Amino acid sequence: xxxQKLDELGHRLEALEHALAILGADxxxxxxxxxxxxxxxxxxxxxxxxxxxxxxxxxxxxLAAAESEALSEEQSAAIVEFRRHYTNLxxxxxxxxxxxxxxxxxxxxxxxxxxxxxxxxxFLPALEGVIALAREEAAMRADVLGVGLxxxxxxQHDPGNRMADISPVFAxxxxxxxxxxxxxxxxxxxRLAKRRLKPLSGVYSIDKQRELGLAMMAAxxxxxxxxxxxxxxxxxxGGVPSDVRITTRYKTTEFLSSLMGVLHETGHALYExxxxxxxxxxxxxxxxxxxxxxxxxxxxxxQLGRNPAFWQWALPIVEKHLGEAWxxxxxIPHVHRVERGLIRVDADEVTYPLHVILRYELxxxxxxxxLEATQLPEAWDAKxxxxxxxxxxxxxxxxxxxxxxWAGGAxxxxxxxxxxxxxxxxxxxxxxxxxxxxxxxxARGDFTAINxxxxxxxxxxGSRWSTPELLLRATGEKLNADHFINHxxxxxxxx
Amino acid sequence: xxxQKLDELGHRLEALEHALAILGADxxxxxxxxxxxxxxxxxxxxxxxxxxxxxxxxxxxxLAAAESEALSEEQSAAIVEFRRHYTNLxxxxxxxxxxxxxxxxxxxxxxxxxxxxxxxxxFLPALEGVIALAREEAAMRADVLGVGLxxxxxxQHDPGNRMADISPVFAxxxxxxxxxxxxxxxxxxxRLAKRRLKPLSGVYSIDKQRELGLAMMAAxxxxxxxxxxxxxxxxxxGGVPSDVRITTRYKTTEFLSSLMGVLHETGHALYExxxxxxxxxxxxxxxxxxxxxxxxxxxxxxQLGRNPAFWQWALPIVEKHLGEAWxxxxxIPHVHRVERGLIRVDADEVTYPLHVILRYELxxxxxxxxLEATQLPEAWDAKxxxxxxxxxxxxxxxxxxxxxxWAGGAxxxxxxxxxxxxxxxxxxxxxxxxxxxxxxxxARGDFTAINxxxxxxxxxxGSRWSTPELLLRATGEKLNADHFINHxxxxxxxx
Ligand SMILES: [Zn+2]
Ligand SMILES: [Zn+2]
Numbered sequence: 001x002x003x004q005k006l007d008e009l010g011h012r013l014e015a016l017e018h019a020l021a022i023l024g025a026d027x028x029x030x031x032x033x034x035x036x037x038x039x040x041x042x043x044x045x046x047x048x049x050x051x052x053x054x055x056x057x058x059x060x061x062x063l064a065a066a067e068s069e070a071l072s073e074e075q076s077a078a079i080v081e082f083r084r085h086y087t088n089l090x091x092x093x094x095x096x097x098x099x100x101x102x103x104x105x106x107x108x109x110x111x112x113x114x115x116x117x118x119x120x121x122x123f124l125p126a127l128e129g130v131i132a133l134a135r136e137e138a139a140m141r142a143d144v145l146g147v148g149l150x151x152x153x154x155x156q157h158d159p160g161n162r163m164a165d166i167s168p169v170f171a172x173x174x175x176x177x178x179x180x181x182x183x184x185x186x187x188x189x190x191r192l193a194k195r196r197l198k199p200l201s202g203v204y205s206i207d208k209q210r211e212l213g214l215a216m217m218a219a220x221x222x223x224x225x226x227x228x229x230x231x232x233x234x235x236x237x238g239g240v241p242s243d244v245r246i247t248t249r250y251k252t253t254e255f256l257s258s259l260m261g262v263l264h265e266t267g268h269a270l271y272e273x274x275x276x277x278x279x280x281x282x283x284x285x286x287x288x289x290x291x292x293x294x295x296x297x298x299x300x301x302x303q304l305g306r307n308p309a310f311w312q313w314a315l316p317i318v319e320k321h322l323g324e325a326w327x328x329x330x331x332i333p334h335v336h337r338v339e340r341g342l343i344r345v346d347a348d349e350v351t352y353p354l355h356v357i358l359r360y361e362l363x364x365x366x367x368x369x370x371l372e373a374t375q376l377p378e379a380w381d382a383k384x385x386x387x388x389x390x391x392x393x394x395x396x397x398x399x400x401x402x403x404x405x406w407a408g409g410a411x412x413x414x415x416x417x418x419x420x421x422x423x424x425x426x427x428x429x430x431x432x433x434x435x436x437x438x439x440x441x442x443a444r445g446d447f448t449a450i451n452x453x454x455x456x457x458x459x460x461x462g463s464r465w466s467t468p469e470l471l472l473r474a475t476g477e478k479l480n481a482d483h484f485i486n487h488x489x490x491x492x493x494x495x
Numbered sequence: 496x497x498x499q500k501l502d503e504l505g506h507r508l509e510a511l512e513h514a515l516a517i518l519g520a521d522x523x524x525x526x527x528x529x530x531x532x533x534x535x536x537x538x539x540x541x542x543x544x545x546x547x548x549x550x551x552x553x554x555x556x557x558l559a560a561a562e563s564e565a566l567s568e569e570q571s572a573a574i575v576e577f578r579r580h581y582t583n584l585x586x587x588x589x590x591x592x593x594x595x596x597x598x599x600x601x602x603x604x605x606x607x608x609x610x611x612x613x614x615x616x617x618f619l620p621a622l623e624g625v626i627a628l629a630r631e632e633a634a635m636r637a638d639v640l641g642v643g644l645x646x647x648x649x650x651q652h653d654p655g656n657r658m659a660d661i662s663p664v665f666a667x668x669x670x671x672x673x674x675x676x677x678x679x680x681x682x683x684x685x686r687l688a689k690r691r692l693k694p695l696s697g698v699y700s701i702d703k704q705r706e707l708g709l710a711m712m713a714a715x716x717x718x719x720x721x722x723x724x725x726x727x728x729x730x731x732x733g734g735v736p737s738d739v740r741i742t743t744r745y746k747t748t749e750f751l752s753s754l755m756g757v758l759h760e761t762g763h764a765l766y767e768x769x770x771x772x773x774x775x776x777x778x779x780x781x782x783x784x785x786x787x788x789x790x791x792x793x794x795x796x797x798q799l800g801r802n803p804a805f806w807q808w809a810l811p812i813v814e815k816h817l818g819e820a821w822x823x824x825x826x827i828p829h830v831h832r833v834e835r836g837l838i839r840v841d842a843d844e845v846t847y848p849l850h851v852i853l854r855y856e857l858x859x860x861x862x863x864x865x866l867e868a869t870q871l872p873e874a875w876d877a878k879x880x881x882x883x884x885x886x887x888x889x890x891x892x893x894x895x896x897x898x899x900x901w902a903g904g905a906x907x908x909x910x911x912x913x914x915x916x917x918x919x920x921x922x923x924x925x926x927x928x929x930x931x932x933x934x935x936x937x938a939r940g941d942f943t944a945i946n947x948x949x950x951x952x953x954x955x956x957g958s959r960w961s962t963p964e965l966l967l968r969a970t971g972e973k974l975n976a977d978h979f980i981n982h983x984x985x986x987x988x989x990x
Contacts, residue, residue: 015540018533019514026517030525034720035738038513038775045510049544225529243530280533 002065003075006082009053009062010281016050018240025238025245029230051097055090081284081463084159091144092137100133104409111407120377120396123407128373130409131366138367138411150364153412158289158419160466163364165479166415169422173481174357177350178387184338184350184492191333198330204255204322206231212255212321213248213262216314220300221451222246222266223273235261237268237297241280244269255322256334260301267300268293270451274459285462288470290413294420295427296458302349302421303428304450306335306491309443317445338492340388342398349421350492354387356418359403363411376400423471425484427458430475497560498570501577504548504557505776511545513735520733520740524725546592550585576779576958579654586639587632595628599904606902615872615891618902623868625904626861633862633906645859648907653784653914655961658859660974661910664917668976669852672845673882679833679845679987686828693825699750699817701726707750707816708743708757711809715795716946717741717761718768730756732763732792736775739764750817751829755796762795763788765946769954780957783965785908789915790922791953797844797916798923799945801830801986804938812940833987835883837893844916845987849882851913854898858906871895918966920979922953925970 020043027039063086066079092100107126114123134153141152147162154161210229218224227244239245246265250258271287279285287293304310311331319325338348344355362379365371371379380400381393392399400406405413431453432438438450457474464470471479515538522534558581561574587595602621609618629648636647642657649656705724713719722739734740741760745753766782774780782788799805806826814820833843839850857874860866866874875895876888887894895901900908926948927933933945952969959965966974 011536012540012544015537015544018537019518019541022521023514023517026521026525030521030723030725032719032721032723032738034718035735038735038737041506042510042513045507046514049507049510223529224527226527228525228527230525240530240533242533243527 001069002062003069003071003079005062006059006066006079007281009059013050013054014281016046016053020046020050021238021240022243022245025236025247028232028234028236028238029245029247051089051094055086055094059086077464078279078282078284082282085283087144088141088156091141096133096136096140100137100409103129103133104407107407107409108404111401111404115397115401118395118397118401120401123396123401124373127406130407131373134409134411135367135369137409150367150412153363153367154415155412157410157413157416158291158467159463160468161289161291161415161419165468166360166419169479169481170353170357170360170415170418173353173418173422173485174387176481176485177354180488180493181338181340181351181354181388183494184488185340187492187494188333188336188338195329195333197333198326200254200256200334202253202255202322202324204250204252206250206252208321208323209250209255209258212318213259215317215321216259217246217262217266217269219317219445220263220266220304220447221270226273227269229262235265237265237272239272241272241275241277244272255318256331259318260305260335263305264297264301267297270300270454271296271459274455276460276462279462283463288461288463288465289467290416291419291423291467292458292470294416295423296420296454298349298421299424299427299454303424303487304442304447306349307439307442308332308335309439311335312443313445336491340390342384342390342392342395343402345403350488351388353418353421356414358383358387359405359414360418362400363406363414367411419467419479422479422481422484425487426471426475426477426479427454428487429483430457430477496564497557498564498566498574500557501554501561501574502776504554508545508549509776511541511548515541515545516733516735517738517740520731520742523727523729523731523733524740524742546584550581550589554581572959573774573777573779577777580778582639583636583651586636591628591631591635595632595904598624598628599902602902602904603899606896606899610892610896613890613892613896615896618896619868622901625902626868629904629906630862630864632904645862645907648858648862649910650907652905652908652911653786653962654958655963656784656786656910656914660963661855661914664974664976665848665852665855665910665913668848668913668917668980669882671976671980672849675983675988676833676835676846676849676883678989679983680835682987682989683828683831683833690824690828692828693821695749695751695829697748697750697817697819699745699747701745701747703816703818704745704750704753707813708754710812710816711754712741712757712761712764714812714940715758715761715799715942716765721768722764724757730760732760732767734767736767736770736772739767750813751826754813755800755830758800759792759796762792765795765949766791766954769950771955771957774957778958783956783958783960784962785911786914786918786962787953787965789911790918791915791949793844793916794919794922794949798919798982799937799942801844802934802937803827803830804934806830807938808940831986835885837879837885837887837890838897840898845983846883848913848916851909853878853882854900854909855913857895858909862906914962914974917974917976917979920982921966921970921972921974922949923982924978925952925972 023039023043027036031039063079063083071079107130110123110126138149138152141155142149145152145155147155151162154163213229214224217229226242227239227246230245230247231249232247233249235248237244237246246262246269248258248261248265271293275287276285308328311328315326315328315331338350340351341347344352347355358380361383362371362376377393377396377399381391384390384392384399431450435449435453441447441449458470461470465473468479518534518538522531526534558574558578566574602625605618605621633644633647636650637644640647640650642650646657649658708724709719712724721737722734722741725740725742726744727742728744730743732739732741741757741764743753743756743760766788770782771780803823806823810821810823810826833845835846836842839847842850853875856878857866857871872888872891872894876886879885879887879894926945930944930948936942936944953965956965960968963974
């Protein structure tokens with residue numbers, strides 16, 4: 001039976017994915033500094049084995065045969081998703097993939113070096129090479145998938161998402177935010193004029209912050225028997241669903257940024273830990289995509305973790321672990337801090353979408369050939385001034401060089417961040433409609449009903465549905481900006 | 496060119512070995528407790544991929560062709576060792592290997608459970624199953640290799656070692672030890688009558704013991720940029736040569752056992768870290784075998800780490816890290832403690848060989864069919880009473896059930912421990928002949944000349960030579976008991 005052959009292949013692929021995931025997490029946390037070359041060699045070879053096995057020509061025959069076998073509805077869905085996965089893996093020639101991998105890796109390495117030196121001119125030729133290949137990639141994928149060029153790239157990160165659906169929603173959000181950022185800043189200023197900000201500084205040992213992080217992780221639902229918290233330079237959520245590795249970094253002078261980072265990664269981890277286990281070795285059993293993943297991390301970080309109700313419950317726990325008593329009036333201004341800044345990863349939830357929409361607009365133009373890399377500094381600066389009133393023209397390191405995504409060829413990834421934020425707000429809105437006492441739950445530290453809703457509507461669904469279908473089924477509505485805009489208005493707007 | 500094909504295969508096998516080694520070390524150190532099932536599944540699948548690729552029939556053709564290619568002497572040696580490896584991997588039918596793996600795994604699981612319950616009768620049928628398959632294995636291997644039954648098993652752990660060479664040496668050592676244990680105990684008693692033993696107890700934090708261990712590791716030559724020290728339930732040395740993972744466990748009431756364990760594993764690690772890097776992906780670039788490996792760990796633990804000169808240098812470092820001042824007269828009685836006991840892994844270097852020789856003798860009889868598993872409790876007890884004056888007849892958990900080796904089917908492994916101890920003494924003797932000031936070096940904490948000798952004579956040789964050839968080339972002598980006996984006499988005997 002062909003279904004069975006695919007099932008067996010799935011187990012082999014899962015073993016290689018397991019190795020790659022754990023080796024990757026290990027590299028960032030426990031690997032000896034001198035172990036990198038051999039690790040890169042081993043992971044490259046294992047990734048090659050994975051690719052060769054996952055793209056074998058006989059899989060096409062198995063899929064075709066399985067499609068006419070008598071299968072349950074679940075099994076049929078698994079075959080549909082397997083085919084989608086296989087099509088996306090096989091639609092680029094092996095020679096092209098190898099050339100692209102090398103070009104991206106060289107550009108990423110260069111980026112690490114030249115961003116620190118603010119050397120746009122040195123970086124430009126490498127970026128042009130990556131963009132040229134991304135355009136080729138988009139053309140090949142668009143041809144096979146029967147979608148537009150940039151849609152073909154989005155599909156790699158968020159299956160089913162299309163510009164035709166996203167762009168109007170982003171346009172509405174942008175037009176709202178261009179005014180609202182000013183309003184939020186004015187509200188903040190007014191509040192701070194009434195009550196001076198208590199500085200977020202102190203001495204917090206790493207051990208104590210770690211214990212606090214673990215306590216919060218467990219409280220919001222992280223299964224500590226199937227995951228752990230380590231330290232790494234850049235926080236991430238990695239590993240495998242049976243052993244999710246999340247990381248943070250600590251400042252001993254301040255506890256909030258690490259704690260919010262831990263909550264964010266815990267959101268990713270909850271999704272992984274609660275995927276349907278019986279399908280773990282099939283594409284249909286994996287997380288849906290980057291936007292849905294980010295909706296889960298932002299749900300925990302923003303919808304839960306920056307909700308004042310959360311801090312009513314959390315402050316005594318913070319005090320217990322760190323020995324310092326904060327009042328709500330002192331902590332909330334930090335939790336809800338808004339600031340216009342140049343750097344996306346440092347942005348708050350009000351200004352963040354403008355950083356993303358800027359990239360979303362530029363990416364389309366790059367992929368569709370209306371914009372060249374040489375024009376990026378000016379184009380970036382123009383949008384930055386328009387959206388946030390800041391200029392990056394003399395500072396490409398904090399302009400088009402600030403993220404690694406383009407150097408790594410990850411076009412179509414950026415929208416996921418803001419789609420995730422909107423989807424999280426939309427999910428929260430749907431959840432509170434059926435469970436109006438969610439705020440009271442949070443204030444008591446009871447996340448059971450909230451997580452049950454998420455498990456049923458998101459986590460257990462794996463990759464059964466496309467990104468927009470999943471959201472529609474979970475919330476009863478298509479993606480729209482209303483819930484996120486309401487969320488920002490309520491939390492940051494003038495009363 | 497066939498040599499090139501084998502070289503490329505070597506890279507693929509090395510990647511899988513890398514994954515298996517890091518996943519294995521990770522499992523014992525950092526894995527979440529609930530991650531074990533998926534980890535076992537992934538490692539089983541990866542091991543299967545390794546086996547399939549390493550035993551592919553075309554390798555026989557490549558080897559035959561490579562043997563007639565124009566190769567350097569080094570390359571030819573690499574081919575010879577590759578063939579040895581391939582022959583040993585392919586001489587059992589795949590069906591047999593699978594059946595044996597399952598039988599062993601079930602027996603090991605049972606052992607974990609039933610040893611704790613001292614349930615020999617419950618354990619016996621499973622052990623009989625393992626022994627039956629080990630006899631079949633020995634017959635098949637002996638046939639292909641053209642050696643005796645038990646020699647065919649030894650060959651799996653220590654290539655080139657043969658009973659005809661080992662047995663007379665073990666016989667001499669046994670006859671020496673049967674008297675000498677009593678002498679050493681009498682000497683110890685006399686000393687303790689003169690000077691009361693300062694108890695080895697205190698409060699030593701794990702952090703401080705860890706720092707002490709790291710300082711000692713670095714001092715004796717461990718490259719901390721290519722390895723690390725973690726905690727695990729059972730100490731081990733794992734990982735890969737570019738990233739060697741050693742572990743220990745700590746008691747906060749006592750520092751010596753953990754420190755000596757760290758030195759032992761550091762000895763294993765030095766071997767791995769100093770193997771010839773250009774051959775890392777070939778069998779010839781791997782460590783020679785278990786006996787040579789153990790000679791390296793015991794060299795550091797016993798020849799260096801229990802040498803009084805070592806403690807002249809080490810005591811100030813211990814004091815610096817743990818804040819406690821020990822005198823030589825107080826610490827050495829602990830470092831040189833001798834005791835008749837039932838348990839091999841707890842034995843000191845005087846009594847340890849008797850535990851091993853007992854197993855060596857019983858193993859031969861088991862494999863060659865002169866002894867049945869049902870007779871083991873009596874046979875074990877008889878030898879235990881003869882060699883160490885202790886009985887295990889009512890206590891099989893501390894008799895034939897005390898080690899996991901037989902449950903896991905690892906017949907031919909036990910001799911490695913004592914062969915390693917003898918080889919370490921023989922290496923020390925050869926080294927001090929060419930470098931008589933080794934003791935003074937140690938007392939200064941200078942291990943350069945000592946490690947240079949070991950690098951040149953052992954580490955850099957990889958698997959270029961058989962076990963006995965390697966020892967002969969390094970020390971100028973065949974394996975013999977003289978050096979180890981002299982070592983014990985000097986350290987533990989009557990003046
Ligand atoms: Zn995230
Ligand atoms: Zn050892």
